[in-house]
Structure formats: C-alpha cells, structure tokens
Amino acid sequence: MLAYVIQRLLQAVGVMLAVGLIAFAMFNYIGDPVNNMVGQEASQADRAELRQQLGLNAPFPMQFARFVANALSGDFGMSLRMQRPVAHLIAERLPATLELVFASAILALAFGVPLGVFTGIKRHSWVSRVILTVSLVGVSLPTFVIGILLIYVFAVLLGMLPSFGRGEVVKLGWWSTGLLTKAGWLAIVMPAITLSLFQTTLILRLVRAEMLEVMRTDFIKFARARGLPERAINFGHALKNTLVPVITIVGLNIGGLIAFSIITETVFQWPGLGALFIQAVQFADVPVMAAYLVLVAAMFVLVNLAVDLLYYLVDPRLRGERAVAGGGH
Amino acid sequence: MALLEVEHLRVEFETRRGNLIAIDDVSLAIEEGEVLGVVGESGAGKSITGMAIIGLLEPPGRVTGGEIRLAGRRIDNLAYDSMRRIRGKEIGAIFQDPLTSLNPLYGVGRQLAETIMAHTDASPTAARARAIQLLGEVGIPAPERRIDAYPHEFSGGMRQRVVIALALAVNPRLIIADEPTTALDVSIQAQIIQLLKGLCREHGTAIMLITHDMGVIAETADRVAVMYAGRIAEVGPVRDVVKSAKHPYTKGLMGSIPIMGREVERLSQIDGSMPRLNAIPTGCAFNPRCPDGMARCGVERPDLMATGGPNRAACWLYAPLGVAVHG
Numbered sequence: 262m263l264a265y266v267i268q269r270l271l272q273a274v275g276v277m278l279a280v281g282l283i284a285f286a287m288f289n290y291i292g293d294p295v296n297n298m299v300g301q302e303a304s305q306a307d308r309a310e311l312r313q314q315l316g317l318n319a320p321f322p323m324q325f326a327r328f329v330a331n332a333l334s335g336d337f338g339m340s341l342r343m344q345r346p347v348a349h350l351i352a353e354r355l356p357a358t359l360e361l362v363f364a365s366a367i368l369a370l371a372f373g374v375p376l377g378v379f380t381g382i383k384r385h386s387w388v389s390r391v392i393l394t395v396s397l398v399g400v401s402l403p404t405f406v407i408g409i410l411l412i413y414v415f416a417v418l419l420g421m422l423p424s425f426g427r428g429e430v431v432k433l434g435w436w437s438t439g440l441l442t443k444a445g446w447l448a449i450v451m452p453a454i455t456l457s458l459f460q461t462t463l464i465l466r467l468v469r470a471e472m473l474e475v476m477r478t479d480f481i482k483f484a485r486a487r488g489l490p491e492r493a494i495n496f497g498h499a500l501k502n503t504l505v506p507v508i509t510i511v512g513l514n515i516g517g518l519i520a521f522s523i524i525t526e527t528v529f530q531w532p533g534l535g536a537l538f539i540q541a542v543q544f545a546d547v548p549v550m551a552a553y554l555v556l557v558a559a560m561f562v563l564v565n566l567a568v569d570l571l572y573y574l575v576d577p578r579l580r581g582e583r584a585v586a587g588g589g590h
Numbered sequence: 591m592a593l594l595e596v597e598h599l600r601v602e603f604e605t606r607r608g609n610l611i612a613i614d615d616v617s618l619a620i621e622e623g624e625v626l627g628v629v630g631e632s633g634a635g636k637s638i639t640g641m642a643i644i645g646l647l648e649p650p651g652r653v654t655g656g657e658i659r660l661a662g663r664r665i666d667n668l669a670y671d672s673m674r675r676i677r678g679k680e681i682g683a684i685f686q687d688p689l690t691s692l693n694p695l696y697g698v699g700r701q702l703a704e705t706i707m708a709h710t711d712a713s714p715t716a717a718r719a720r721a722i723q724l725l726g727e728v729g730i731p732a733p734e735r736r737i738d739a740y741p742h743e744f745s746g747g748m749r750q751r752v753v754i755a756l757a758l759a760v761n762p763r764l765i766i767a768d769e770p771t772t773a774l775d776v777s778i779q780a781q782i783i784q785l786l787k788g789l790c791r792e793h794g795t796a797i798m799l800i801t802h803d804m805g806v807i808a809e810t811a812d813r814v815a816v817m818y819a820g821r822i823a824e825v826g827p828v829r830d831v832v833k834s835a836k837h838p839y840t841k842g843l844m845g846s847i848p849i850m851g852r853e854v855e856r857l858s859q860i861d862g863s864m865p866r867l868n869a870i871p872t873g874c875a876f877n878p879r880c881p882d883g884m885a886r887c888g889v890e891r892p893d894l895m896a897t898g899g900p901n902r903a904a905c906w907l908y909a910p911l912g913v914a915v916h917g
Binding site (some may be wrong): 269478479480482483484485486487488489490491493498502503575576577 | 644646670674675676677678679682685687690691692693694695696697704705709710742753756757759817877
C-alpha cells in the first residue's frame with residue numbers, strides 16, 4: 262500500500278513539475294515581464310537594473326527553481342490587470358468554484374448511479390425507456406441553454422430562485438462559503454443543476470452499460486443459483502463490479518468541471534475561477550494564467566490520486582499485483 | 591416418490607423467426623442420493639434442462655409445458671422469490687467455469703457466509719465458522735487462514751473446490767453440476783469429481799451431473815440419460831447404457847469412445863451432425879443419421895419404451911416389445 266502511494270505521489274510531482282515548466286515558459290514567450298512592469302519611458306539602464314533585481318539574468322534552471330519555490334509558497338506574483346497578488350485573487354474565487362463543482366458532482370452521483378442501476382436491471386420497463394429518453398436531453402442541450410431556461414422559469418416566471426450570484430456568503434478564515442445561509446443555498450441550486458445535468462447523464466449511461474455487462478457474467482448467474490436476495494445481487498455484487506470505470510470517469514469529470522465550469526459561471530454570474538480566467542485571457546494577464554494553469558493541474562493530479570487510491574480499495578486484484586510488485590523488489 | 595420429477599418438460603426460445611423448441615417432452619426422475627448423469631453433444635439441451643430445473647432460464651427461453659416437482663412439490667410455476675429460497679437451499683448448482691463463477695471483488699469467506707445467511711438464521715460469527723468448516727471439507731488447506739483470501743489468490747482447481755463449498759453450503763438435497771470439470775486441467779478433473787461425489791454421498795445429496803464426458807459418467811453416475819436434439823434418447827443404469835446400449839444413437843456414441851486395452855481397427859463415428867433447433871426432423875430426431883432407420887421413424891415420434899433390458903430407449907426398434915411407457 263505504502264509503496265503504491267509513494268509511487269503515485271512521485272508521478273504526481275513529475276506531472277506538476279512539467280506543468281510548472283509550461284506555466285513558467287509563458288512568462289518568457291508571452292511578452293517581456295520587464296516591459297509590463299516599467300513604463301514606456303524607462304531608460305535602458307533602469308531596465309537592465311530591474312532585470313538584474315528580478316533575477317532574469319540568472320541561468321534558466323535557476324529561474325525555474327525560483328519560480329517553483331515561489332509557487333510552493335503560494336507566490337505567483339502580481340496580477341498585471343488588478344495590481345494585486347495573484348494568490349489573493351485565486352483564494353477569493355476558489356471557494357465559489359469548488360462549492361459549485363462539488364454540489365453538482367454530488368447531484369450527478371445521487372441521481373446518475375441509482376437511475377443507471379435501475380435502467381440496467383429493468384431494461385425493458387417503460388420507466389427505463391422514459392428515463393433514457395429524457396436523459397438524452399441532458400447530453401444534447403448545451404449548458405447555457407439549460408441555464409437560461411432554468412433562469413427563465415424559476416427566477417423570472419416563478420420568482421423562486423435568484424438568477425445570479427452566490428447569495429449571502431459567510432467567511433470561514435479565507436474560505437467564503439455560501440452553504441451556511443439560506444440565500445446561499447437558494448443561489449447554488451440552479452447553477453449546480455445546470456452543471457450536473459451532463460454529468461448525471463454520463464454517469465447514468467455508463468452505470469447502465471456496465472450493469473448490463475456485469476449482469477451477464479457467470480458470477481451473477483452463480484449468485485442467483487446460490488439463492489441470494491435480488492437486492493444483494495444488484496446493489497452488492499453487480500454494482501460494485503461497475504465501480505472501477507465509474508470512478509475513473511467521475512474523477513476525470515470533476516477535474517474537468519473545476520477547469521471548465523466557465524460557461525455555467527458566466528450564465529449565472531457566479532464569482533468563481535472561470536470568470537477570473539476569462540478576464541485574465543482577455544488582458545493577457547500572464548501571472549494569473551500561469552497560476553490558473555498550475556492550480557487546475559494540481560486539481561487534476563489530486564483527483565486522479567484519489568481515483569487511484571479508490572481503485573485500490575475497490576479491487577482486491579490490484580492490491581494483490583501491487584503487493585507482489587512492491588514486495589518483490 | 592422420487593426427489594426430483596421432471597415430466598413432459600418443454601422449453602421454448604421465442605425469436606423473431608418463430609419459437610425454437612429447445613427441450614421437447616423431456617421426462618426424468620432423480621431419487622434421493624442418486625447420481626444421474628446427463629450426456630449428449632453440445633446443443634442437445636442438457637444445460638437448458640438443468641437451468642429450467644433451478645428456474646434460471648435466461649430470456650427469451652422459458653418453460654412452456656410440463657411439470658417439475660421437488661419432493662412432490664411443484665416448483666416450475668413458483669414466484670421469483672419463492673424459487674430463490676429453493677435455489678441454494680434445496681437445489682444447489684455448480685457451473686462449468688470456476689474462474690468466473692466467483693465474484694472477484696469479494697473474499698471467499700464473505701461469499702460463503704452470505705449464502706449461509708441468505709438461507710438460515712445463522713449469525714455472522716456462526717456463518718463464518720461454518721464457512722471455515724466448509725472450506726476444510728472441500729480440501730482447502732489451512733482454511734482459517736484462507737477464509738479472507740480473494741478468488742484470484744486461488745488456483746483453478748482450488749476455486750472449483752470453493753464453488754463446491756458454496757453449492758453445498760446449506761446442505762441442499764440436489765446438486766445440478768453442469769460440466770463441473772470441463773474447464774479444469776485433466777490432472778485435477780478426477781480429484782474434483784471424487785470430492786463432489788464423496789461429499790454428496792456423505793450428506794445424502796443427489797447429483798444431476800451434466801457432461802459430454804462419458805468417462806466421467808461411467809465412473810460417477812448411477813443412472814444415465816442420453817439426450818439428443820432436446821429429447822431423451824435413452825435412459826438406464828450406467829452399466830447397461832455403457833455395455834449394452836439400445837438406442838442407435840447411444841450405440842454410436844459408445845462406439846466413438848476409445849477404451850484402453852480394447853483392440854479396435856479404428857473408432858467408429860456417427861455420420862452427419864445433430865440437427866439445429868430450427869430444423870429438427872419430423873418423427874424421430876435421429877432418423878436421418880440412423881443406420882437402422884425404418885419408414886415409421888420419419889413419421890411418428892417414438893416415446894421412451896421398454897427394451898427388454900433395464901434401459902428404456904426412444905426408438906421404434908423396440909416397439910414390438912410392448913406399449914410405450916412414460917417417465
């Protein structure tokens with residue numbers, strides 16, 4: 262187990278270093294940082310001095326090492342556009358995005374898995390057909406259309422839910438949460454549903470396909486022949502065997518949601534990272550872009566690490582092989 | 591009254607091009623503690639008969655006629671949950687491939703315990719103790735250490751032993767063993783068969799042993815039923831069927847088996863092949879391949895009838911000897 266975790270952690274460090282290199286390269290290839298910092302009228306001597314001060318004359322590996330060291334301490338420099346430390350900007354925006362993403366991931370799992378199991382088992386029932394047909398809407402309608410439709414019905418016509426923003430937020434240290442106030446809960450409903458719809462459909466169809474596959478296997482037939490109750494077969498033996506692919510997809514998607522919740526955030530004017538990133542791109546705000554890139558990569562790496570550990574818990578065959586591999590060397 | 595009575599069983603598969611009759615008018619009986627061998631080529635309907643008995647025919651297959659009775663109680667028309675309580679508890683089953691019969695994600699002890707707890711009031715502790723005892727009975731060394739191992743940590747033969755332990759977990763009165771050794775190494779086939787037979791004899795469990803291996807049948811079974819194209823061709827005590835087969839198909843089958851120590855120029859074979867389900871000939875299904883065919887065979891279907899020996903055969907050759915008998 263330990264060897265496995267260490268191995269995965271080393272891989273994660275490798276990935277992060279590679280991403281860090283790309284983020285660092287952006288500073289050198291997208292404009293000259295000195296130009297961005299001093300005005301047009303600065304003299305050649307001033308520039309040279311600043312260059313020396315900033316350590317830009319140091320060899321490339323030294324510069325990169327400093328970038329990594331700074332990044333590790335959370336220092337990504339100043340935003341060119343806002344003239345504020347990038348770390349602060351991100352710390353302000355991150356909670357909104359993470360809360361939205363996890364709310365929608367939980368919605369997607371809470372609906373996707375049971376509906377997938379149901380449509381997998383009762384595949385000839387008309388209820389399953391209705392669920393599958395309706396779920397097509399989830400994949401085929403673009404996110405912004407769903408968002409705007411929801412706003413029109415629930416905010417404009419019915420006036421039940423707010424159409425934009427996070428509602429009232431409470432500060433917990435640097436983390437601002439909307440989940441402790443009623444207004445915050447009302448505000449997150451529509452964005453979370455919008456963001457989760459596609460995921461729900463994906464999980465539903467994946468679980469269904471996997472269930473159909475697993476129900477044909479010999480061990481399910483044998484479990485029936487042993488006279489186990491249907492519930493134990495469907496939700497124990499069968500569902501557990503669908504988990505590995507489902508965990509993979511859910512993991513990849515959570516990473517994707519954090520990185521690309523941009524459209525939903527724009528439609529609902531959700532003050533998250535997506536909006537910050539869009540603005541940074543428009544202004545070529547390199548420090549923000551670099552920090553965003555590193556952050557998103559870190560999220561992906563973390564989620565994938567969690568996915569790998571979950572595999573390990575779910576499938577004893579992996580444990581066996583790893584244990585042999587780990588113990589043998 | 592026999593333990594298991596199957597009468598005039600008919601199983602059909604509904605397809606777009608009409609219904610295929612997979613099992614047609616099959617009657618057989620198994621006594622308490624008896625080993626009935628069921629032989630035949632693949633597609634003869636052996637496995638389907640077994641699955642029909644435990645009520646696990648896969649759609650579109652279904653029983654469309656006849657009766658199945660266990661100890662006098664009719665079981666072919668039970669609701670799913672009533673039948674579930676019989677499966678495992680009264681009728682156990684063993685399938686061909688031990689590598690895929692066990693759930694890879696659960697330890698063998700857990701699979702044993704859940705089977706025991708599904709059919710008895712045993713506490714988890716008692717079920718676990720019984721599981722360890724069962725693993726010992728099927729010859730797994732150091733069962734108390736192996737109880738939490740996963741299926742992939744056992745060899746094929748050991749896994750089939752676990753499967754046997756699972757089938758015997760709550761002492762069923764009948765085991766349906768569908769090709770239990772076909773997927774195994776030849777060197778351990780005999781061990782597994784001996785184990786199964788020994789355990790069943792100890793517990794007084796009857797076995798319906800489905801196989802295409804006449805060698806296994808000859809060593810294990812008390813009686814044999816030979817199936818051909820969804821029907822029973824011949825049934826009788828194992829000695830008589832092997833030594834003095836009556837039905838031309840059984841004779842052909844026996845002639846095609848090599849026997850050590852017997853001088854034969856070359857093994858005989860039956861010309862042609864078994865008909866497909868959608869092209870079963872009228873009359874006797876074997877008549878186009880039969881060396882002893884008569885005019886009547888292509889028209890009228892023979893029932894099992896007395897042959898003058900202990901065997902009964904579905905063949906018009908024996909018509910003069912008496913009236914057709916059922917069962």
